[in-house]
Amino acid sequence: MSGQSTLSPALQAAQELLYKKRAEARAERIRRGLPVDLHLQQSAVSTEPSAAEADLTAVYEQLPEHLGWGSAAATKAMRQALARRSGGAAEERGRRGEEGKRRGERMVVTSREGEAAAENRSASVSLNDATVKVYPALAIGMLKQEYAPQARVYYLLRHLDHVGQGWLAVDDIREQLTAQASLLRIANRKTSPTNAWRSLRGILNDGEGVFWERDDYGRLWLYGAAKIAVTLACGRLTGYPVHVPVKQFLGGIKRVRAHLYATFHTGREKDPTKHGPAHRPISQATLRELTGVPEATQRRYNKVAKVRRYKHYATGRKFDPEQHKEALYERWGNAFKFTDYKGKQGAVGASYLAHRLPNSYTTKTLQASKGRQEKINKHIDLVTNVGEEAAQAREQLALSHKLSAGQEMSKTSTMTKQSTDEGHPAATGSKPEASHDQNPAYSLQLTAYSSQSVCAPSSLTQPTRGNGAGVDRLFYHDGKQARRAHQR
DNA sequence: CAATCTCCGTCCTAGAGGAT
DNA sequence: ATCCTCTAGGACGGAGATTG
Secondary structure, eight states, X not given: OOOOOOOOHHHHHHHHHHHHHHHHHHHHHHHTTOOOOGGGOOSOOOSSOOHHHHHHHHHHHHSOTTOOOSOHHHHHHHHHHHHHHTHHHHHHHXXXXXXXXXXXXXXXXXXSTTHHHHHHHHHHHHHTTOEEEEOHHHHHHHHHTTOHHHHHHHHHHHHHOXXXXXXXXXXHHHHHHHOTTOTTOOSOSSSOHHHHHHHHHHXXXXXXXXXXXXXXXXXXXXXXXXXHHHHHTOOSOOSOOEEEEGGGGSSOHHHHHHHHHHHHHHTSXXXXXXXXXXXXXXXXXXXXXXXXXXXXXXXXXXXXXTOEEEEEEEEEEEOOHHHHHHIIIIIOTTEEEEEETTOSSSSTTEEEEEEEEEEEEEOSSEEOOOTTHHHHHXXXXXXXSOSHHHHHHHHHHHHHHHHHHHHXXXXXXXXXXXXXXXXOHHHHXXXXXXXXXXXXXXXXXXXXXXXXXXXXXXXXXXXXXXXXXXXXXXXXOSSSOOOBOOOO
């Protein structure tokens, strides 16, 4: 874990420049009559707005709703502040009495006595539905580098920073995450607030420079996804972000880890048919490679995060002893004879060549829109790949993608040309098609997918009994049809 | 700082059915 | 009887977190 380190001369120079620019910006805001140092205005603030503020509010209120201020975050913050200033604030005043006097005073949840309870009450209404956007690549990076406690705090702070201003007062954080009555308390109920704060201090210290940084005014500035991704060296953000319920960050650390892990499954890929979740098989060994989570732990996490597993089988041509031998030794090590007792595939009792594929996984957690993901990736590219060499590497990468796409087409059309140890497609960048069990293309592609050793060639598995008895989904493939089958 | 608790990695077994 | 492969689940011990 990284702690405080001495600053390099370059960084010091950059910081000085930053302070200078902040001072200039502050002077400019004062000149234009805009509010400054909102965070420092904790004490009593005049109930009535100043003349300049009133004029400004009037101007804002006349602006159409769709107008922004050149920044999504700024727009959001301004709109919310305006809402508080006008109707929202008036209602709040009526409802909370004394509380109303502090309108516009602070954008974050405050730590004052009574106020925290009020905030918690309002939070209790929304906590069940509240979610935070989590990028799976980041979540896995955090898991790999053992930053789960920091990740928990980071996402809870992201939730607390509903205004999107990017910072929170450390006192407020302490109150929200350690107070006995706080809904966002992350320690055991039995733990004394002192110990909880001791623990939180350690977490904040260990996350310094990775997830956040503190300033001299008792504020914690949260880093953005791009910066964290660069620090964790988790590469570009792939897949879809995930809406993780805030309450999942409030249990034990195991629960937090489990849900960070589960984002990998949730964000993997959308089903192009839009009829359901994608079911791309992926073996536990590959999951271990990609996420760093050992198989046994994957299963534990699956239980905790309620990740649903689906077993998969792929069938080939009609069973023939010679072809079976060939399949066993040359193509699928785990080929077996599948007897279609129900006649779902054709004639009742007909036998086919089949083999087991790795599980696929889904969760009930929803995918989020990609939103700023591309911009974040551009930032990551800028920081991690700079110069001509990187540009050349990108060109080569694009070229290899084109080539592999061409090869992919030929593979899917010929079905299991080869059994290889080339590595997992997800790891190598060639993506097998997402699937749906009513999609005829699925089994065809699934078979090609397996031939690329997602599931290492292996095993004799009988889906009608034993391992296959509890099968969730069974895919047939005869080159033309794919459909769900039922157990005998 | 020591006692206690929690979490996790490793190892082992089981299950499927055909081949050896 | 053993092996093949993949997954599931239990037992165990060590490491790290938590607690007073």
